[in-house]
Amino acid sequence: MSNPGNAACAALLLRTTLGSLFIAHLYWKFAIRGFEPWWSALHAAGYPDALLIYVLCAEFAGALLLIPGIATRWVSLFTLPAMLGAAQFWWTRKGFFFVDAGAELPLLWAVALLVQALLGDGAFSLGARWLRRENRLASHPLH
Numbered sequence: 001m002s003n004p005g006n007a008a009c010a011a012l013l014l015r016t017t018l019g020s021l022f023i024a025h026l027y028w029k030f031a032i033r034g035f036e037p038w039w040s041a042l043h044a045a046g047y048p049d050a051l052l053i054y055v056l057c058a059e060f061a062g063a064l065l066l067i068p069g070i071a072t073r074w075v076s077l078f079t080l081p082a083m084l085g086a087a088q089f090w091w092t093r094k095g096f097f098f099v100d101a102g103a104e105l106p107l108l109w110a111v112a113l114l115v116q117a118l119l120g121d122g123a124f125s126l127g128a129r130w131l132r133r134e135n136r137l138a139s140h141p142l143h
Contacts, residue, residue: 011072011122018076018112019066022059029059051085058082066116069125076117083110 029038042052058079065075083106091103121127 005123007119008123011116011119012069012124013122014112014116014119015066015069015072015122015125018109018116019063021109022062022066022079026059026063055082055085068127069121070127072121072125072127073117076113080110080113080117083107083113 029035039052043049059082061075062079065071087103087106087110090101090106094102096102097104
C-alpha cells in the first residue's frame with residue numbers, strides 16, 4: 001500500500017534535488033565556465049539563438065521554481081525538452097556512458113523531471129498552498 005505522506009515527501013525530496021542541480025548547473029555556466037564560452041560553443045555547433053534562450057529560461061525556471069514548489073508539474077515539463085536535447089547533444093559526441101561525459105546523466109535527469117511531473121508539488125510547496133487558498137476563496141464567495 002502506498003502512503004500519500006511518503007509520496008508527498010518523495011516529491012519534496014525530488015524537487016529540491018532537481019532545483020539544486022539546476023542552481024549548480026547555472027553556477028557552473030556563469031561563474032566557472034563563463035556564459036560567453038557556453039553561448040559561443042553552442043552557437044558554433046549550429047544551435048539557433050532561440051534554442052539557447054529557451055535553455056536558459058528552462059534552467060532558470062528549474063532553479064527558481066522547483067525548490068519552493070511553484071507550478072512544479074509545468075516547470076518539470078517545461079525543462080524536460082532541454083534535458084532531452086542535452087542527452088542528444090552528448091550522445092552524438094561522447095556516447096552513452098557518464099564516465100565518458102555521455103548522455104547517461106542528462107537522460108537520468110530527464111526521467112527524474114518526468115517523475116516529478118507525475119508526482120506534482122509534494123509536501124511544503126508554495127504552489128499547493130496557493131491552490132488551497134484559491135479553492136477556499138472560490139467556495140466561499142462574498143454576498
